[in-house]
Amino acid sequence: MNTFLKEVATLLIRKIKTEIAEFDHWTDKQETKAAIDNLIRDTLWAELPACYDKISISMYRRQIYEYV
Structure with missing residues (x-):
């Protein structure tokens, strides 16, 4: 396991x-933060x-997102 x-x-x-590499300053926009959260x-x-x-x-999703 x-x-x-x-x-x-x-x-x-x-x-x-890979997803973050496509964005400049991915944390600046709500849409890009949501895209990462949805990916997780x-x-x-x-x-x-x-x-x-x-x-x-x-x-786990919340913890991983906060870590990233």
Whole structure:
């Protein structure tokens, strides 16, 4: 399971870096911040196993977004 989570984290950070690279000062506009937040949400929902509930995914989403 830890290996799987590490793969999801690696995939997510790669996606975030690719998306952020397309923007100049991505934190300046609400639309670009929302795009990154949605990317995190969509990736977590698509990649994490079903044992992760809505509350957990929301919490992780917020923590990841704040980290980025």
